[in-house]
Amino acid sequence: MTKNHEKLGVFSRMVHAGAFDDPLGAVNVPIYQSSTFAFRSADHGAALFDGKEEGYIYTRIGNPTIRCFENCVASLENGARGIATSSGLGAVTTVYLALLGQGEHLVSTASVYGPSRSVVEKHLSRFGVKATFVDTSNLHELEAAITPNTRLVYVESPSNPSMQVTDIAAAARIAHDRGCLLAVDNTFASPYLQRPLDLGADISLHSVTKFLNGHADVVGGMIVTKDLELHAKLRSVMVAFGCNMDPHQAYLALRGVKTLGLRIDRAQQSAMTVATWLEAHPKVEWVRYVGLPSHPQHQLASKQMLGFGSMISFELRGGLNAGKKVMDSVQLATLAVSLGGVESLIEHPASMTHAGMSRENRLAAGITDGLVRYSVGIENVEDIIADLNQALDKA
Numbered sequence: 329m330t331k332n333h334e335k336l337g338v339f340s341r342m343v344h345a346g347a348f349d350d351p352l353g354a355v356n357v358p359i360y361q362s363s364t365f366a367f368r369s370a371d372h373g374a375a376l377f378d379g380k381e382e383g384y385i386y387t388r389i390g391n392p393t394i395r396c397f398e399n400c401v402a403s404l405e406n407g408a409r410g411i412a413t414s415s416g417l418g419a420v421t422t423v424y425l426a427l428l429g430q431g432e433h434l435v436s437t438a439s440v441y442g443p444s445r446s447v448v449e450k451h452l453s454r455f456g457v458k459a460t461f462v463d464t465s466n467l468h469e470l471e472a473a474i475t476p477n478t479r480l481v482y483v484e485s486p487s488n489p490s491m492q493v494t495d496i497a498a499a500a501r502i503a504h505d506r507g508c509l510l511a512v513d514n515t516f517a518s519p520y521l522q523r524p525l526d527l528g529a530d531i532s533l534h535s536v537t538k539f540l541n542g543h544a545d546v547v548g549g550m551i552v553t554k555d556l557e558l559h560a561k562l563r564s565v566m567v568a569f570g571c572n573m574d575p576h577q578a579y580l581a582l583r584g585v586k587t588l589g590l591r592i593d594r595a596q597q598s599a600m601t602v603a604t605w606l607e608a609h610p611k612v613e614w615v616r617y618v619g620l621p622s623h624p625q626h627q628l629a630s631k632q633m634l635g636f637g638s639m640i641s642f643e644l645r646g647g648l649n650a651g652k653k654v655m656d657s658v659q660l661a662t663l664a665v666s667l668g669g670v671e672s673l674i675e676h677p678a679s680m681t682h683a684g685m686s687r688e689n690r691l692a693a694g695i696t697d698g699l700v701r702y703s704v705g706i707e708n709v710e711d712i713i714a715d716l717n718q719a720l721d722k723a
């Protein structure tokens with residue numbers, strides 16, 4: 329039995345949504361580490377396969393621990409149902425494979441997460457899928473890119489790592505006017521700070537690896553919709569292509585999501601302090617943080633998001649060489665890809681997360697050679713700044 333959580337506040341939902349009453353009174357959702365589930369009878373098995381009865385058959389199709397995590401995130405997104413996947417990219421490709429066929433067209437954010445773009449250019453192109461990548465923060469560019477064959481508009485906001493913000497409500501109107509669906513990669517904001525489905529998007533998806541889990545110990549993904557038919561279509565593709573989450577992954581992610589709001593509240597408060605400090609530093613050329621008034625879409629972000637998050641991009645006056653020196657000199661922050669965890673991470677998109685893109689495409693997406701990305705963790709902000717300060721001294 330699923331507890332009624334619709335009237336609960338968001339912090340209460342993080343802790344309780346999706347949980348069911350365990351017959352033995354377990355306070356936490358157990359890990360149902362079982363690949364398959366016994367049927368009571370031949371008729372029961374047939375009824376489950378036929379969809380006439382609710383229940384569990386096989387973990388690729390569904391599992392109680394995974395279902396609990398799906399229901400929890402669906403609740404946080406104000407959606408109806410969720411689909412947990414083996415990775416964030418599993419969520420991205422499930423959306424593509426469900427909604428794009430031969431000769432059909434995708435319009436997407438140019439500065440989207442690198443592999444979300446390269447999988448289209450390198451692999452879906454082999455199956456005749458067409459795509460145009462534009463600056464979706466410019467709604468004219470977005471609208472002009474839509475063709476009669478466009479089925480899906482895909483937006484990442486804020487985008488990784490250029491921190492561009494797309495007007496989700498306007499993008500939804502444009503997409504729907506032209507008969508397309510809108511999917512939003514909500515990884516950078518998390519459902520605590522942004523609810524794309526409430527703004528009109530059809531799909532909100534996540535790399536669970538980042539903020540939702542938050543402890544750099546799980547790779548996972550999630551797709552949430554309000555529409556049950558769309559959910560069923562996406563789920564059937566996830567099951568067919570076999571990119572399900574594992575029960576143990578779901579257990580860890582459920583544990584992580586309980587503190588999502590607490591972690592983000594602290595990290596984004598520090599991020600504002602760090603971004604302001606960086607912007608005033610003589611060795612820093614520019615800082616891109618959606619919470620700073622200098623961010624080109626700061627007003628839009630204030631309207632569409634419930635907070636500014638903890639992701640900062642910046643470039644030093646000394647460009648790439650100075651940036652490398654900083655990355656090699658930090659001691660508290662870890663030089664590693666990924667983001668949204670309790671620990672501060674620093675990385676260089678042009679040679680790491682976005683190395684799969686051509687330099688021309690990178691520059692067009694606002695990813696300069698010297699751009700450094702910093703994911704602010706929950707350490708003491710004085711320690712984060714002292715660490716960056718000593719690293720900047722060496723640059």
Ligand SMILES: *Cc1c(COP(=O)(O)O)cnc(C)c1O
Pocket residue numbers: 415416417418420441444484488513515516534535536537538547548549
């Ligand atoms: C990390 C990330 C992904 C991919 O997620 P994985 O869990 O690494 O597969 C997709 N979108 C964004 C914005 C990301 O940061």
